[in-house]
Amino acid sequence: MNLSQLFITISCDNEGFKHKPNKYEVSDVTKRIRTSPPKTMTVSDFCGLIATGHTFISGCVIDPAANTLKADNTHNFCFFGLDIDNKEYQVTPSEMIEEVKAKLGVEPTIFYDTFSSTNEHRKFRLLYFFEKPIKDYQTFKKMYCQLKLLFPNLIDNSTSNPNRLWFATNKANSVRLNPNAKLLGNDFFERLNEVAPFDCGGGYKRKKDINYSECMAGEYEDIYQHVSFLKEKTHELAEYVIENVSICDYVELAGAELKDLGSYYTCACPFHGGDNESGFVIYKHSNSAFCFTKNCCAGDVISLCKIYENKNYFDAIRSLLSRFKLGVPMDYIDKQKLLALLQQGGN
Ligand SMILES: [Zn+2]
The missing domain is CATH 3.90.580.10 (Zinc finger, CHC2-type domain)
Structure with a gap:
């Protein structure tokens, strides 16, 4: 299937920004995302929204009338994202894409540079879309726990929040839809469980008796x-x-x-x-x-x-x-x- 024509449903801001929303603007952004119904669009249209500075979350708001954008008011997550801006451990987008590919066998569907990215200090986002959205936020969080085990230095802590606001960009040219990407299906989750097991069953005993000779x-x-x-x-x-x-x-x-x-x-x-x-x-x-x-x-x-x-x-x-x-x-x-x-x- 042609990725760009894939339909996704996602909660996003109606307004676009030419700069990274400041803390006063963020509360309005949050309110608009929270109170408007999720939108269905093609991945290609979604790239257009990112290129014009529209903030989004990775899933959908469940109840626009509920007065909260907490995790339990979100569901149907359609991508996981990596937000790469670690000062101490700098990588280029292609290095990062290769690292993820080596560990998980997948490529991002969309990538873009952030508002604050510079040539000296590249900050960028990689978005990996699922074949079928992850229904509940607990499953989504568990997946991030596993990803953090794999990329401890590279995953910004807030990334794993289901209600996390993903700011878009003012660098329209940096927004790329990757023609080689495949959507993440069962094989991705199987591989993730293999390389970053979260459920490992017993085996560990709480040790209090020491036995160390001499x-x-x-x-x-x-x-x-x-x-x-x-x-x-x-x-x-x-x-x-x-x-x-x-x-x-x-x-x-x-x-x-x-x-x-x-x-x-x-x-x-x-x-x-x-x-x-x-x-x-x-x-x-x-x-x-x-x-x-x-x-x-x-x-x-x-x-x-x-x-x-x-x-x-x-x-x-x-x-x-x-x-x-x-x-x-x-x-x-x-x-x-x-x-x-x-x-x-x-x-
Ligand atoms: Zn702590």
Whole structure:
């Protein structure tokens, strides 16, 4: 089928902008999108709207009379979008398109440069359209969770919000409809589940019993101050900490109440003090966590500790060893200092 003649239904703004809408304009944009019924048009017409600065969302507003554009008032999402504007990890559109293609086997249907894109710092959007719209926002969010696992540095945090406003562009020439694109069907979702499994079933046990031979136990409180890091073997100690400290225990220690949802836990993010009870996710299969609300932290227990306790990598390892009274192999102990410590203890 000819992609440009494909019909889509989407909620968008009736008014176009020649600049990125400012915060006062955004509330009017939101109101217009929320209160007007979704529009049905061809993908080619949709490109025309983007080129003339019309803001849109990736799905449809369910009830224009409801006084909200919250996620639960949206459905039938027709694309997923990647918003690439990471300063630290700059990529060109073609590099990004190739990276996604390599991981997921798909190409974007539409791409365009944003209002604020410059030659020095390229900012652009890639939109991947589905064969059939994703019906509910929970499924849509789950898909984004998987995409974030695959492209952690490249997906702007707000992208995954079902009610996220997608600003268009004033760079009409940059709007491209990709003739090679195929719409995303079942095979895309199968591949996504394969490369970024979200439901992995059990396997992970909360570990509290430590078994590490030939180690100093935590009977000397201060011993952890004398943990030295061996150049070639620091990663071993780090792995040992990750293996043996339950990330759940640490998140609970930070004040969270975990909800067990089978292959993962959720809670409100205790690290930035969020209140969205599904905003923080701990993946059982990888023993890692992610703050979806504010992107305030991500990764293994050492990464969380670094953020929560404002420590560098080594001090975070020391802190976790100490907090959870893990044994430390003698190799890692600064023996001079330890000896002094033991002598002190003996006095
Ligand atoms: Zn957070």
